[in-house]
Amino acid sequence: MSGLDAASLAILGVVATLVSVLAWRRTRATTVDFFLAGRQVGMLTNAGAICGDYLSAASFLGVAAAVYASGVDGVWYATGFAAGFVPVLLFVAAPLRRLGSVSLPDFLAVRFGSDHVRLAAVVAVELVILSYLVPQAVGSGLTWELLVGEGIAGLSPYATGIVVSTVAVSGIVIIGGMRGTTWNQALQFGFLLAVVVWLAALLWAGGFSYPQAVEQASAAPLQAVVGDEVVEVVDRLDGGSATFGEPGARYGPVGQLALLVTLVLGTAGLPHVMNRYFTAASGAAARTTTVWVIGLAGSFYALAVMLGTAARVLVAERADEPWLADLTVDGVLRVPEHALLVLGRLLADTPGMAIVAAAAFAAMVSTIGGLLLAASASFGHDVVARILRPHGGPREPVRAGQAAVIVVSVVAAFLALIVEPSQLLATFPSLIATMVTWAFALAGSALTPVVLLGIWWPDATARGAVAGVWTGGAVAVGALLVGLVTGADPSDGIGAVLLAPALVAAPISALTIVVVSRLDPAPGASVAVWTRMHGTAHERQMERLARVTLRDRR
Amino acid sequence: MGEPRPTSGSANHDGLDEFDAPAEVAASARTQRRIALAYGLLFAIGVFAAPALSLTLPWWSGARLAGGMSPGFVVAAGGLYAFFLALGVAAASLARSVEVRMLGTSDEEDPLP
Numbered sequence: 001m002s003g004l005d006a007a008s009l010a011i012l013g014v015v016a017t018l019v020s021v022l023a024w025r026r027t028r029a030t031t032v033d034f035f036l037a038g039r040q041v042g043m044l045t046n047a048g049a050i051c052g053d054y055l056s057a058a059s060f061l062g063v064a065a066a067v068y069a070s071g072v073d074g075v076w077y078a079t080g081f082a083a084g085f086v087p088v089l090l091f092v093a094a095p096l097r098r099l100g101s102v103s104l105p106d107f108l109a110v111r112f113g114s115d116h117v118r119l120a121a122v123v124a125v126e127l128v129i130l131s132y133l134v135p136q137a138v139g140s141g142l143t144w145e146l147l148v149g150e151g152i153a154g155l156s157p158y159a160t161g162i163v164v165s166t167v168a169v170s171g172i173v174i175i176g177g178m179r180g181t182t183w184n185q186a187l188q189f190g191f192l193l194a195v196v197v198w199l200a201a202l203l204w205a206g207g208f209s210y211p212q213a214v215e216q217a218s219a220a221p222l223q224a225v226v227g228d229e230v231v232e233v234v235d236r237l238d239g240g241s242a243t244f245g246e247p248g249a250r251y252g253p254v255g256q257l258a259l260l261v262t263l264v265l266g267t268a269g270l271p272h273v274m275n276r277y278f279t280a281a282s283g284a285a286a287r288t289t290t291v292w293v294i295g296l297a298g299s300f301y302a303l304a305v306m307l308g309t310a311a312r313v314l315v316a317e318r319a320d321e322p323w324l325a326d327l328t329v330d331g332v333l334r335v336p337e338h339a340l341l342v343l344g345r346l347l348a349d350t351p352g353m354a355i356v357a358a359a360a361f362a363a364m365v366s367t368i369g370g371l372l373l374a375a376s377a378s379f380g381h382d383v384v385a386r387i388l389r390p391h392g393g394p395r396e397p398v399r400a401g402q403a404a405v406i407v408v409s410v411v412a413a414f415l416a417l418i419v420e421p422s423q424l425l426a427t428f429p430s431l432i433a434t435m436v437t438w439a440f441a442l443a444g445s446a447l448t449p450v451v452l453l454g455i456w457w458p459d460a461t462a463r464g465a466v467a468g469v470w471t472g473g474a475v476a477v478g479a480l481l482v483g484l485v486t487g488a489d490p491s492d493g494i495g496a497v498l499l500a501p502a503l504v505a506a507p508i509s510a511l512t513i514v515v516v517s518r519l520d521p522a523p524g525a526s527v528a529v530w531t532r533m534h535g536t537a538h539e540r541q542m543e544r545l546a547r548v549t550l551r552d553r554r
Numbered sequence: 555m556g557e558p559r560p561t562s563g564s565a566n567h568d569g570l571d572e573f574d575a576p577a578e579v580a581a582s583a584r585t586q587r588r589i590a591l592a593y594g595l596l597f598a599i600g601v602f603a604a605p606a607l608s609l610t611l612p613w614w615s616g617a618r619l620a621g622g623m624s625p626g627f628v629v630a631a632g633g634l635y636a637f638f639l640a641l642g643v644a645a646a647s648l649a650r651s652v653e654v655r656m657l658g659t660s661d662e663e664d665p666l667p
Contacts, residue, residue: 072615075630076605082635086597089642090590094649211621218622237609245622246615247608256605264601284653287646294642298635305631456587458558527576530558534583535574536657 011358015187043285045186047292050276052185054081054267054293055192055300056132056367057139060360062433063301064343065336067308070233071222071244073251074308077433078301080260084267084440085297089290092268094283095455099533101278103377104271104447106386111454111529114462115387120469122378124446125271127473128439129375130412132272135435136364136371137416140165142337142432143364146327147357159417165361166413169368173376174402178279181369188362193296195359196303199340202347203310210306217312218245223332230330236491244312252492258500259437265502266440269447272370275377282539304340311339314346337432368409375408376401434490437500438480445505446473453513455533459524464517472509476501574657582656586649593645600637604629 056062059081066074101107105125109118144161151160173181221241222233232241235248242249251259267273280286311333318324319331323345327338344356380401389396450468453460482488483498490499497503517524525533532538558580607614608626615626623631 072627072630075627079601079604079630079634082638083597083601086638086642087594090593090597090645209621211619211623213621214627215618215622245624245627247605247626253605253609257602260601260605284650287649291639291642291646295639298639302632302635456583456590525558527558530583531574531576531579534586535579536653537574540658 007354043280043289044292045182046276046280046285046289047296048186048189049182050185050273050289050293051296051300052187052189052192052363052366053276053370054270054273054297054367055189055363056436057136057143057360057364058433058436059301059304060192060363061139061143061337061340062436063304064308064311064340065338066250066433067305068311068333068339069224069336070250071217071242071246071312073242073247073249073256075305076251076256076259077263078305080263081267082294082298082301083260083264085290085294087264088268088273089287089294091452091455092274093277093286093290095533096274096451097277097280097286098283098535098538099529100538102381103278103374104269104274104451105378105382107274107278108450108454108465109382109386111525111533112460112462112465113526113529114465117450117462117465117469118382118386120466121447121450122382124442124469124473125378126375126408127477128269128271128443128447129371129408130415131442132270132436132439133368133371133408133412134415134419135432135439136368137162137166137412138419138435139337139432140361140364141416142335143341143357143360146335146338146341147353162413162416165364165368166409169365169372170405170409172365173369173372173405177398178373181373182276182279184369185366188366189296191362192359193300195355196300196307199307199343199347199352199356200303202352203307206347208310210309213309213313214245217309218243222249223330225329225332225334228329230332244309250491251496255490255492255496255500258496258503261506262437262441262444262500262502265444265448265506266437267443268451269443270440271378271443271447272367272374274451275374276370282542283536284539307343308339311343315339315342318346372405372409376404379404434499441480441500441502441505442473442476444502445476445509446470448502449506449510449513453510454525457514457517457524458530459517460513461517461520461522461524463520463522464513464515467516468509468513471512472505475505475508479505578657578659582652585652585656589645589648589652593641597638597641600634600641604634 058077063074063078063081066077068074096107099107099110101110103125105118105121108121109115111117141158141161144164145157148160149157151157152164155163172184220243222244223230224233225231233249234240235242236250236252236255237248247256277286277289280289315324315328315333316331319328324342327333327335327342333339333342341353341356341360343352345353348355380397380399384400385392385397446469449472450460450465453468454465479498479501483490483495483501486498488495488498490496558576604626613625615624617624619625619628
């Protein structure tokens with residue numbers, strides 16, 4: 001590791017720690033303060049924090065990797081990730097905030113008036129969090145392996161990256177709570193956006209032409225490294241060889257549909273992202289925040305796609321540079337996730353790679369922070385405060401949540417250590433993005449249907465909700481396990497559905513909720529809950545108070 | 555859409571001065587749902603039309619608008635993000651205006667300027 005690499009990571013760590021300590025000094029040990037930052041997060045700060053939460057290693061390294069590996073077929077990852085916030089805006093953001101809960105399970109428990117719903121949702125939430133945490137940890141390991149190349153205390157470089165990121169983020173979350181995590185996520189997203197804008201500016205300053213790069217990348221058949229050999233990527237649509245600029249390098253028709261549906265539906269069920277909406281000041285603010293998120297995330301993904309394209313061309317052109325020899329075979333990267341890091345070095349030498357690596361760590365750290373906080377809230381608030389110790393003191397849920405952070409991060413790190421990225425890369429050319437898709441599939445199957453029907457269908461009952469969560473979750477987990485165990489082809493046909501199962505599991509879950517609710521003699525939503533979720537009385541009251549305050553000051 | 559189940563007690567939120575009449579909220583929620591579904595349909599058409607065109611219309615992937623960029627590439631790599639933002643701004647603005655018009659009409663007249 002060069003001094004510059006060490007400095008960039010050290011600066012990142014110091015800033016994150018300072019922000020967390022500052023937040024800790026302003027945080028009281030109460031549920032609303034620790035888990036929700038006092039519900040007073042501004043719209044732009046919250047939009048930045050949501051982007052920081054959402055733009056993980058899968059987005060920062062994975063989108064460029066997917067484009068590098070699969071051309072236009074890889075672009076659909078970026079499109080799906082960005083598209084996911086449109087349904088959130090249309091169907092979820094404002095009602096979710098207006099019910100005024102602490103976590104996604106809490107929201108569902110209040111809407112359905114049932115702790116059975118709460119428990120089912122907690123199980124689903126913890127599963128989603130774990131399956132989302134593992135690829136982040138894998139990303140940390142891969143980045144450390146490339147950047148540092150050395151292990152600590154006898155660990156391999158890959159294992160060291162996992163352990164360092166896990167320990168660091170756990171500490172940041174335990175110290176800073178939601179307030180510290182929010183500030184860190186907003187700052188880290190600003191850093192990510194600045195880095196991709198900077199890389200794009202360097203490209204343009206060097207005479208880069210996006211249309212010509214696509215033409216150049218499409219001139220020859222698309223190639224990939226399998227083992228130690230370069231092979232031509234097969235066109236899934238027409239047979240023959242795939243090209244960069246045309247569809248078919250990665251997906252057949254079913255594969256593309258399954259991926260898009262999974263990413264679009266999954267976002268509304270991601271607990272770490274949805275929990276952020278509870279920190280907004282009002283339902284209207286939550287909605288406006290989502291518009292900002294769509295704009296910011298769209299800008300980020302458009303640039304990430306361009307950088308993946310640039311990497312495809314520039315790496316091939318400069319593959320004879322000695323430092324690239326170990327990373328490439330005949331001008332093609334062995335690990336597509338290295339595309340952005342290598343591009344950083346190609347454009348700005350060693351400092352460029354150090355800055356991109358620091359941004360990659362920032363992406364992982366901010367997402368891991370959000371995930372751990374969501375795990376903490378669902379355990380501390382939903383399990384301990386609401387079920388196990390309903391009459392406990394105000395500090396108990398916070399302490400239980402902090403303990404949950406440690407347990408969940410250790411389990412995720414352990415699972416990431418078991419994963420062998422080199423063995424999986426042959427089947428899944430952009431591994432991190434693929435693994436995150438599995439988390440989206442679980443969220444979109446188990447949680448999104450119940451969230452949507454709970455918000456918009458007053459006849460949905462608690463029994464229907466519980467049945468929907470279990471059914472959607474079981475179908476998704478079962479499909480993923482069958483797909484992974486049988487080595488299903490993720491590109492098309494039944495394999496694509498098994499490995500991105502929301503296409504089937506979400507409708508089954510929704511149908512289960514409808515059928516069970518129809519058969520259930522119990523009533524649906526109460527007027528009080530419905531009025532709170534879809535009304536604006538509280539927000540009007542806040543506006544009136546603000547006007548009174550302003551008038552009195554005059 | 556069914557109706558929420560009646561409960562005893564007031565729907566007044568947190569005992570504040572402002573309140574929402576349940577009938578107003580039910581009507582507003584139905585309107586919001588129609589708006590969300592209409593925009594959702596537009597969104598789905600936009601998102602799924604692009605890959606569908608690439609499978610059915612050779613020109614979509616084969617033509618070149620600039621350099622090596624086909625219409626399909628331009629839409630996937632940039633156009634759809636602009637579409638999402640435009641859709642989001644329009645939907646948020648309409649939803650807000652529905653809330654303002656349909657909710658709070660039962661409040662006492664606001665004496666403040």
